[in-house]
Amino acid sequence: MRANAPEADPDVDDAETLRRARIALASVCEPGEPGLPDAIDTFGPGAVIARLLRSDTGLRVARKAAIGERLAALDLTQVLDRTEEIGARIIVPGDREWPHQLTDLGPRRVLALWLWGSADLRLHALRSVAMVGARACTRYGEFVAREWSAALSQEGVTVVSGGAYGIDAAAHRGALAVDRATICVLAGGVDNVYPRGHDGLFTQIIERGVLVSEAPPGEVVRRRRFLSRNRVIAALASATCVVEAAARSGAASTAHHAVELARPVLAVPGAVTSATSAGTNKLIAEQIAALAADPCDVAAMIGPLQVSDQPGERFDGRRSAQYREVIDALSVHAGRTATSIARRSGVEDKQVRAHLATAQRFGEARVDEWELWRYVPGASSA
Amino acid sequence: MRANAPEADPDVDDAETLRRARIALASVCEPGEPGLPDAIDTFGPGAVIARLLRSDTGLRVARKAAIGERLAALDLTQVLDRTEEIGARIIVPGDREWPHQLTDLGPRRVLALWLWGSADLRLHALRSVAMVGARACTRYGEFVAREWSAALSQEGVTVVSGGAYGIDAAAHRGALAVDRATICVLAGGVDNVYPRGHDGLFTQIIERGVLVSEAPPGEVVRRRRFLSRNRVIAALASATCVVEAAARSGAASTAHHAVELARPVLAVPGAVTSATSAGTNKLIAEQIAALAADPCDVAAMIGPLQVSDQPGERFDGRRSAQYREVIDALSVHAGRTATSIARRSGVEDKQVRAHLATAQRFGEARVDEWELWRYVPGASSA
Numbered sequence: 001m002r003a004n005a006p007e008a009d010p011d012v013d014d015a016e017t018l019r020r021a022r023i024a025l026a027s028v029c030e031p032g033e034p035g036l037p038d039a040i041d042t043f044g045p046g047a048v049i050a051r052l053l054r055s056d057t058g059l060r061v062a063r064k065a066a067i068g069e070r071l072a073a074l075d076l077t078q079v080l081d082r083t084e085e086i087g088a089r090i091i092v093p094g095d096r097e098w099p100h101q102l103t104d105l106g107p108r109r110v111l112a113l114w115l116w117g118s119a120d121l122r123l124h125a126l127r128s129v130a131m132v133g134a135r136a137c138t139r140y141g142e143f144v145a146r147e148w149s150a151a152l153s154q155e156g157v158t159v160v161s162g163g164a165y166g167i168d169a170a171a172h173r174g175a176l177a178v179d180r181a182t183i184c185v186l187a188g189g190v191d192n193v194y195p196r197g198h199d200g201l202f203t204q205i206i207e208r209g210v211l212v213s214e215a216p217p218g219e220v221v222r223r224r225r226f227l228s229r230n231r232v233i234a235a236l237a238s239a240t241c242v243v244e245a246a247a248r249s250g251a252a253s254t255a256h257h258a259v260e261l262a263r264p265v266l267a268v269p270g271a272v273t274s275a276t277s278a279g280t281n282k283l284i285a286e287q288i289a290a291l292a293a294d295p296c297d298v299a300a301m302i303g304p305l306q307v308s309d310q311p312g313e314r315f316d317g318r319r320s321a322q323y324r325e326v327i328d329a330l331s332v333h334a335g336r337t338a339t340s341i342a343r344r345s346g347v348e349d350k351q352v353r354a355h356l357a358t359a360q361r362f363g364e365a366r367v368d369e370w371e372l373w374r375y376v377p378g379a380s381s382a
Numbered sequence: 383m384r385a386n387a388p389e390a391d392p393d394v395d396d397a398e399t400l401r402r403a404r405i406a407l408a409s410v411c412e413p414g415e416p417g418l419p420d421a422i423d424t425f426g427p428g429a430v431i432a433r434l435l436r437s438d439t440g441l442r443v444a445r446k447a448a449i450g451e452r453l454a455a456l457d458l459t460q461v462l463d464r465t466e467e468i469g470a471r472i473i474v475p476g477d478r479e480w481p482h483q484l485t486d487l488g489p490r491r492v493l494a495l496w497l498w499g500s501a502d503l504r505l506h507a508l509r510s511v512a513m514v515g516a517r518a519c520t521r522y523g524e525f526v527a528r529e530w531s532a533a534l535s536q537e538g539v540t541v542v543s544g545g546a547y548g549i550d551a552a553a554h555r556g557a558l559a560v561d562r563a564t565i566c567v568l569a570g571g572v573d574n575v576y577p578r579g580h581d582g583l584f585t586q587i588i589e590r591g592v593l594v595s596e597a598p599p600g601e602v603v604r605r606r607r608f609l610s611r612n613r614v615i616a617a618l619a620s621a622t623c624v625v626e627a628a629a630r631s632g633a634a635s636t637a638h639h640a641v642e643l644a645r646p647v648l649a650v651p652g653a654v655t656s657a658t659s660a661g662t663n664k665l666i667a668e669q670i671a672a673l674a675a676d677p678c679d680v681a682a683m684i685g686p687l688q689v690s691d692q693p694g695e696r697f698d699g700r701r702s703a704q705y706r707e708v709i710d711a712l713s714v715h716a717g718r719t720a721t722s723i724a725r726r727s728g729v730e731d732k733q734v735r736a737h738l739a740t741a742q743r744f745g746e747a748r749v750d751e752w753e754l755w756r757y758v759p760g761a762s763s764a
Binding site: 140143144268269270273275277281282284285287291293294297366367 | 522650652654672676749
């Protein structure tokens, strides 16, 4: 460890020194490994660093030799400089932006988080839902993730996901489509775009939402990091909703983390003939997850619906003239896409989606095969 | 009532006279109305007829004036002759073929049943499942109803349904496709083909299974008869499985009857974007029904799997050469239909379906978008 390291004088308990010590440990630890967080709270970060550097056998920390080696090689100034250089920030417990609910992770709690983006993490995580699922999802799952994410975002529920292909990306995009913040928790450093194909998506998230990571900038993704990352997603969000998942999947692991953390878990059912619904149907069958049939089921788990944060606009906007225009653009004879409804009604795309979500909830519209129909009770029932 | 009626001498308690009296009452009553079954058990069918004909005000039977009028106009000989003429039969409680479980219907129990078909009702209803659902079903529901019905039938579980278009017909056809009996409970008389388009289906059911009705031959279907018929389906079957249903549907009513009768209820989940899965997803969400992801879930509710009734063939036929031929006809690269697998393997279509059901259960085949794939664990998971 270079001369700029906080262990130079472990007895100095000035706040900034303690903070730097904690960040140094966060930079070299393996996220989610128990031992280190408890040791820090017992001895303080400076003392833990000192003990790790001299390979103190009394320290109850797993793989402490490896951590000590990484610590000795760490250039903390470089980490801090790189963080500042990209416009990212670091938060530690006690900071104003730190989400208190992460304490629920117990011995596997988070030491520090790197954030990159305009959105306030604590504020947005207060009423949030983790929308997770298969990378190799179907058009059905993608549709549900995107539409529900847009509807929930417009109700003031922030969508949290992992930035992966498939369900994760659709969930982030749904929120961005209605110009709301979204939280993306990464397995690697916030400046390490993974997957590469999501360069554009991450840029949008930085602009409107926030990228989150336990790892310092430059850190590459490792297989086990995906699993420990899932625990952060589950702990950050008020509830977890699995949209599509194969029988064994990362999404199911997030759901199990959420169960352990006593967070509500929901799953979207799907056809028994679809491999990507096998996992969600199983979560429901085993009563690990509640069945989510529409975004309201998700919102109900998070808490009572709140007034929209759009000034002057309540969530139940069924009395508005604009809402009626959207309903009139629906047909009982033909299914239409949201885009076509926006064109026919002259109402802006974002508003159309909000009104359609309301219409579905109040039984005035129905979705069938990804198209929207005007709903007349009894017309299509068996 | 004509001279041939049993009320001519209500004191004669000869078995045949009592039987005729009960059939006379069954011919004129409104199925499922309480009052009459209890009155018959209290006073005997002959005395009830006498009291109905003289409009006895002490008799606690709903709409007794209307029943008395119908009774006065009844030509019982004609009913019996017509039953014999078409080759049907009548069973009453105490008969060898009478299914004891109908007693569970309590005050709404069945007075008599008209049966038309080669299958023994009591025997086949012993291990049975009601497969019900929407008339306006989708290809998904039709596929599940037909395939599961075939798989369950081959395990010795008899499929009970209502002979309607959609799920009902697919369920009956699945059983017939593997040459097993199926029980079809009708709302009108057994000789009254409703719907007309199912003339051919009913002919096959008569040949291999059995048509069942509470109404005498010639009786037309009435709206309320469909609802009272649903209680018979629920009571006859060991469990009820709803395959596809809209939010409000007859299938949901059958499910609720089954719950009241303390029979297991299952529902097949489906896409939240499909109107015909709204009812099944709701039954699962409200924990009225267990989620059924494959035929084994249904079989598990009925009781332990039994040895197939095919001589010399056990249900787990995975060691047979024929089974391996079917597996070898599957591909990991391309989905195939059961028909194409039959052609490639040279194994008969019926056998292919049985082997494929086994293969799915043991994870050697998977179904995706109505095509079968060879399953290699992990290959398609997210």
